Amino acid sequence: xxxxxxxxxxxxxxxxxxxxxxxxxxxxxxxxxxxxxxxxxxxxxxxxxxxxxxxxxxxxxxxxxxxxxxxxxxxxxxxxxxxxxxxxxxxxxxxxxxxxxxxxxxxxxxxxxxxxxxxxxxxxxxxxxxxxxxxxxxxxxxxxxxxxxxxxxxxxxxxxxxxxxxxxxxxxxxxxxxxxxxxxxxxxxxxxxxxxxxxxxxxxxxxxxxxxxxxxxxxxxxxxxxxxxxxxxxxxxxxxxxxxxxxxxxxxxxxxxxxxxxxxxxxxxxxxxxxxxxxxxxxxxxxxxxxxxxxxxxxxxxxxxxxxxxxxxxxxxxxxxxxxxxxxxxxxxxxxxxxxxxxxxxxxxxxxxxxxxxxxxxxxxxxxxxxxxxxxxxxxxxxxxxxxxxxxxxxxxxxxxxxxxxxxxxxxxxxxxxxxxxxxxx
Amino acid sequence: xxxxxxxxxxxxxxxxxxxxxxxxxxxxxxxxxxxxxxxxxxxxxxxxxxxxxxxxxxxxxxxxxxxxxxxxxxxxxxxxxxxxxxxxxxxxxxxxxxxxxxxxxxxxxxxxxxxxxxxxxxxxxxxxxxxxxxxxxxxxxxxxxxxxxxxxxxxxxxxxxxxxxxxxxxxxxxxxxxxxxxxxxxxxxxxxxxxxxxxxxxxxxxxxxxxxxxxxxxxxxxxxxxxxxxxxxxxxxxxxxxxxxxxxxxxxxxxxxxxxxxxxxxxxxxxxxxxxxxxxxxxxxxxxxxxxxxxxxxxxxxxxxxxxxxxxxxxx
Numbered sequence: 219x220x221x222x223x224x225x226x227x228x229x230x231x232x233x234x235x236x237x238x239x240x241x242x243x244x245x246x247x248x249x250x251x252x253x254x255x256x257x258x259x260x261x262x263x264x265x266x267x268x269x270x271x272x273x274x275x276x277x278x279x280x281x282x283x284x285x286x287x288x289x290x291x292x293x294x295x296x297x298x299x300x301x302x303x304x305x306x307x308x309x310x311x312x313x314x315x316x317x318x319x320x321x322x323x324x325x326x327x328x329x330x331x332x333x334x335x336x337x338x339x340x341x342x343x344x345x346x347x348x349x350x351x352x353x354x355x356x357x358x359x360x361x362x363x364x365x366x367x368x369x370x371x372x373x374x375x376x377x378x379x380x381x382x383x384x385x386x387x388x389x390x391x392x393x394x395x396x397x398x399x400x401x402x403x404x405x406x407x408x409x410x411x412x413x414x415x416x417x418x419x420x421x422x423x424x425x426x427x428x429x430x431x432x433x434x435x436x437x438x439x440x441x442x443x444x445x446x447x448x449x450x451x452x453x454x455x456x457x458x459x460x461x462x463x464x465x466x467x468x469x470x471x472x473x474x475x476x477x478x479x480x481x482x483x484x485x486x487x488x489x490x491x492x493x494x495x496x497x498x499x500x501x502x503x504x505x506x507x508x509x510x511x512x513x514x515x516x517x518x519x520x521x522x523x524x525x526x527x528x529x530x531x532x533x534x535x536x537x538x539x540x541x542x543x544x545x546x547x548x549x550x551x552x553x554x555x556x557x558x559x560x561x562x563x564x565x566x567x568x569x570x571x572x573x574x575x576x577x578x579x580x581x582x583x584x585x586x587x588x589x590x591x592x593x594x595x596x597x598x599x600x601x602x603x604x605x606x607x608x609x610x611x612x613x614x615x616x617x618x619x620x621x622x623x624x625x626x627x628x629x630x631x632x633x634x635x636x637x638x639x640x641x642x643x644x
Numbered sequence: 645x646x647x648x649x650x651x652x653x654x655x656x657x658x659x660x661x662x663x664x665x666x667x668x669x670x671x672x673x674x675x676x677x678x679x680x681x682x683x684x685x686x687x688x689x690x691x692x693x694x695x696x697x698x699x700x701x702x703x704x705x706x707x708x709x710x711x712x713x714x715x716x717x718x719x720x721x722x723x724x725x726x727x728x729x730x731x732x733x734x735x736x737x738x739x740x741x742x743x744x745x746x747x748x749x750x751x752x753x754x755x756x757x758x759x760x761x762x763x764x765x766x767x768x769x770x771x772x773x774x775x776x777x778x779x780x781x782x783x784x785x786x787x788x789x790x791x792x793x794x795x796x797x798x799x800x801x802x803x804x805x806x807x808x809x810x811x812x813x814x815x816x817x818x819x820x821x822x823x824x825x826x827x828x829x830x831x832x833x834x835x836x837x838x839x840x841x842x843x844x845x846x847x848x849x850x851x852x853x854x855x856x857x858x859x860x861x862x863x864x865x866x867x868x869x870x871x872x873x874x875x876x877x878x879x880x881x882x883x884x885x886x887x888x889x890x891x892x893x894x895x896x897x898x899x900x901x902x903x904x905x906x907x908x909x910x911x912x913x914x915x916x917x918x919x920x921x922x923x924x925x926x927x928x929x930x931x932x933x934x935x936x937x938x939x940x941x942x943x944x945x946x947x948x949x950x951x952x953x954x955x956x957x958x959x960x
Contacts, residue, residue, distance in 0.1 A: 307924070307925065308924040308925075311708050311924060311927060312708075312924075314708050314709055314710075315708040315709070315710065316710075317710050332927060336707050336708060336709045336712060336927060337707075337709045337711065337712045338708075338709055474795075474796075474814055474816070475795075475796075477816060477819045477820075477908065478816075478818065478819035478904070478907060478908055479793070479794070479795050479816045479817055479818030479819025479820065479824065479904075479908075480794055480795040480796060480816065480819060481790070481791065481794040481797065481798070482795075482796060482797075541709075541711075542709075605926075607925045607926055608926050611921075614907075615909055615910070618907075618908055618909050619909065622821065622908075622909075624821075624909075
């Protein structure tokens, strides 16, 4: 019988394949080097990223940004490799183990401390010392680990509230909700319109989904230097935020798909006009324009909690040179170029929010960026620690327990705090 | 030194002769070894070496970066597993999943084999139909099940809820901590029936017809035929199926990885999904290697016990 055996070996094989693939890739790249170096010492660097092959961002990268780089630096050839987001970290780590990774990587900001901790990234302290004032401080902070910088910020984003204008007017509101109280009342009214309608829909129970509510209620995951969770993730404010969401779910104001096992897509249902509110990032308007062009919608700040603050979550990517690279100088040149206006402007025009303070209110950027820029002024990063992926799992489990009624919000978050504390000291 | 033929001791001749035999045997089997060599080389490189490497890894706090230090931690990874509640939950899930799916596959596979082991209209068609899930990729059938069991608008939900009114309108399958694992069991059993059918068909056809004829002459009814002849003579086939299926059940990975990622709340976590997430999302490679070796040890023990228990000879 073939299947059980192949399942058992799937793990090993996948790692091996990744290794073999990258080894072959770097071998080919090395061959490319030797053949071209005889005529005009050219260096080839590989750039791994998770851009969708069909997205405008990827087209711009290949047809505008990389050609511009090669015009400026004719001796460096850049090979861009698209790797699906969900397997990028796994592939990266498998090739790091084989000593044959890419030269430059576009990494999700939440992976940076984890990669820095194992020594996979080249420090950038000298570059940051010169360019610190060019970057927004929030995105730059995602490159810091234990007092050193690794890589540079590449793009940033956050989630704002998208609202459907038609549904809002059907429940008699002319303005979007600005507080969690108004949000709850309007969501309940929209859900009551139709059996298939929901006021608010969310994609899951990850930190990315839930933390904007916890922060807006005045709660937190840890203290500011990420050394303690007890007293923060189980503070009265954090508990109140989770109870608020569980209540939305129980009263049908929030769609049940966030518990999983469903093909329900909040973005699509919002596009069809079946959902009043979603929280989404700057990639959403071009998608809505493409698929649901007749939808009347607008963007506003995440509803403010009882304390009056509207705080969303910072997302984005950093660009970093891998310490296993054989061409660190060329790779660093490319990293510098990608964080300069020459690359940030064309990529910004297709929806990737720039990280340079000089591009604030720049007329070349899409107009809808203003909503995100405003939200970013108060947005917070998820805990910056090499144990982030574990902490995310613990938080997701705690939120699950509360939503499923298997524990009170207080008990679930107390237990999460206990589990997170030892991960922060490490 | 002079050696006459008379000086040769008997032992010396024997050794020489044996040596000559060995050379001849080697010459004769050389092509065989050469044919085996590429396969063995690949096996050694892609299977044996990683297996041994993982064993070494399980005693280290292994850093995937080859230039970084990996501290030796002795048995700490193994001890950590024994005090890790998620590991035990994954272990229980795997035992439960294996018990149900092995029993289900054997019973249904045998039933289908009995049905299709006779002259039947479109026999080949039905055999192909039952075998189809076996040759279909796990990822594909998993995605089909994700669609079938999707809550609120999936076909299963629609049929049981909106047509038969047996379940509430908002029933969640893969998103439920109690129903997600049973849903995966249905998938595992359904996919395995065809393989069991083929194995049992082969077993059934090796049972001599005379035994049935003689028993019928003695007045045995259908149940007696099955109970007294078919089942005992299928024992080796059943042993084989149980051992292979148990190893497969313990090694379940793809459907969980594709459909639930071990969730919700670790309710579908298996030893291998847990090892995978420890290695490739938390970078705890040493711990992941320890989990896979505990898994391998348990499967090895189970296979030994099963083969011992079911080895009794049947003679008629």
